[in-house]
Amino acid sequence: MLPSTLDELIEALRCLPGVGPKSAQRMAYHLLQRDQRGAGRLASALQKALVVLRHCERCNAFTESQVCQRCASSQRDASLLCVVEMPADLAMIEQTHAYDGLYYVLMGRISPLDGIGPRELKLDRLLARATDGVVREVILATNFTNEGEATAHTISELLNARGIRASRLSRGVPVGGELEHTDSGTIAQALFERRAL
Amino acid sequence: MSPKQRIDQQPAFILHSYPWRETSLIVEAFSRDHGRVALVAKGARRPLSALRGVLMAFQPLQLDWSGGGEVKTLIRAEWQGGQPLLTGRALLCGYYLNELLVRLSAREDAHPALYRAYATALAALARGLPIAPLLRRFELAMLRELGYGVGLEVDAESGEAVDPAGRYVYIIEKGPVSAPDYAGELPTLTGRSLLDMAADTFERPETLTQSRNLLRALINHYLHGHELQSRRVLKELQEL
Ligand SMILES: [Zn+2]
Numbered sequence: 232m233l234p235s236t237l238d239e240l241i242e243a244l245r246c247l248p249g250v251g252p253k254s255a256q257r258m259a260y261h262l263l264q265r266d267q268r269g270a271g272r273l274a275s276a277l278q279k280a281l282v283v284l285r286h287c288e289r290c291n292a293f294t295e296s297q298v299c300q301r302c303a304s305s306q307r308d309a310s311l312l313c314v315v316e317m318p319a320d321l322a323m324i325e326q327t328h329a330y331d332g333l334y335y336v337l338m339g340r341i342s343p344l345d346g347i348g349p350r351e352l353k354l355d356r357l358l359a360r361a362t363d364g365v366v367r368e369v370i371l372a373t374n375f376t377n378e379g380e381a382t383a384h385t386i387s388e389l390l391n392a393r394g395i396r397a398s399r400l401s402r403g404v405p406v407g408g409e410l411e412h413t414d415s416g417t418i419a420q421a422l423f424e425r426r427a428l
Numbered sequence: 429m430s431p432k433q434r435i436d437q438q439p440a441f442i443l444h445s446y447p448w449r450e451t452s453l454i455v456e457a458f459s460r461d462h463g464r465v466a467l468v469a470k471g472a473r474r475p476l477s478a479l480r481g482v483l484m485a486f487q488p489l490q491l492d493w494s495g496g497g498e499v500k501t502l503i504r505a506e507w508q509g510g511q512p513l514l515t516g517r518a519l520l521c522g523y524y525l526n527e528l529l530v531r532l533s534a535r536e537d538a539h540p541a542l543y544r545a546y547a548t549a550l551a552a553l554a555r556g557l558p559i560a561p562l563l564r565r566f567e568l569a570m571l572r573e574l575g576y577g578v579g580l581e582v583d584a585e586s587g588e589a590v591d592p593a594g595r596y597v598y599i600i601e602k603g604p605v606s607a608p609d610y611a612g613e614l615p616t617l618t619g620r621s622l623l624d625m626a627a628d629t630f631e632r633p634e635t636l637t638q639s640r641n642l643l644r645a646l647i648n649h650y651l652h653g654h655e656l657q658s659r660r661v662l663k664e665l666q667e668l
Pocket of ligand 1: 287288289290291292294298299300301302
């Protein structure tokens with residue numbers, strides 16, 4: 232029998248996505264045996280994050296203040312709102328240096344078979360944000376998966392009904408990509424969606 | 429199935445998938461000759477996995493798998509192509525078809541005719557054909573293929589052929605019964621609508637409305653009170 236404190240730690244680690252009993256046990260032993268300092272840092276960082284972090288009122292990303300720095304910045308074009316699924320997607324778009332508008336982070340995607348719909352995604356909050364009178368165009372930068380596509384469609388329907396213009400990232404063969412090394416699904420869709428020159 | 433059986437190049441569609449362990453996926457596939465099967469796709473969530481872009485719902489695939497347990501091991505998945513990705517409302521309806529199959533079909537029950545009906549419905553959705561008739565056609569084909577007898581042509585009480593000019597009330601697990609003056613909760617249909625359904629002809633507005641009500645009642649009955657999430661999402665979208 233394991234001591235109950237250890238048991239509790241292993242059980243707690245299982246709340247992480249993709250972590251089963253075996254991995255949780257490995258993590259617990261690692262933290263306690265090999266990296267107690269790391270474990271301490273993890274514990275205090277987690278505790279602090281829970282107290283300090285909240286969702287930005289405007290973009291829904293994590294922030295320490297009511298409105299995050301990006302949303303408060305006057306350097307940003309407030310008439311453009313880019314909708315992404317996760318904070319990592321926002322970071323990718325920022326890296327392009329091709330966009331100076333604002334963001335809204337959904338923190339998820341519509342997935343009907345998992346029971347995630349407009350209500351679970353709190354799309355009413357996004358609608359309120361997009362109809363603030365300043366936003367002129369909403370760019371839907373959700374993933375090119377079925378779920379990302381369903382999310383983009385749902386949001387665009389809701390926005391169109393409110394007279395807000397929605398656009399979608401275009402897709403196709405990657406820049407610098409050679410057809411020979413591109414997957415057939417991407418090439419097929421690029422053919423279906425070809426454009427006139 | 430024997431423990432080491434291997435299935436090769438089986439035409440299939442992915443109905444649903446969910447994460448499993450750190451890097452893998454469990455996919456619910458609907459295959460032509462083996463019905464609905466659960467497969468573990470090892471490493472499919474790794475960033476460079478070849479399976480990652482292939483295991484997409486609504487696209488015709490060819491799958492190889494092996495194993496005898498409830499969850500088998502996916503060995504290979506090949507994209508068959510030829511069909512644009514679903515978009516818009518058609519995509520949301522695609523989820524509805526998938527949820528119906530996940531909820532109502534039993535694992536490893538072969539239904540080649542249902543597979544064909546599903547593939548036909550998806551192709552029609554991808555081509556942007558009118559949605560209502562193709563949904564009704566699929567729902568009816570599915571109920572019949574799964575063995576839920578849906579009588580349409582014979583009055584279940586009198587045993588007489590349904591009269592196109594007559595009015596019927598539909599009693600689930602029994603069939604249509606002539607009831608010219610019925611005004612209760614059960615689905616009612618004209619004889620003409622019943623015969624249209626029997627002939628797989630979903631063109632008249634009356635047939636579309638009445639068959640929709642009947643098929644919805646039948647599906648709800650066989651779902652035993654389970655709410656379809658895809659239907660709820662469509663409804664919420666209309667309410668927002
Ligand atoms: Zn913000």
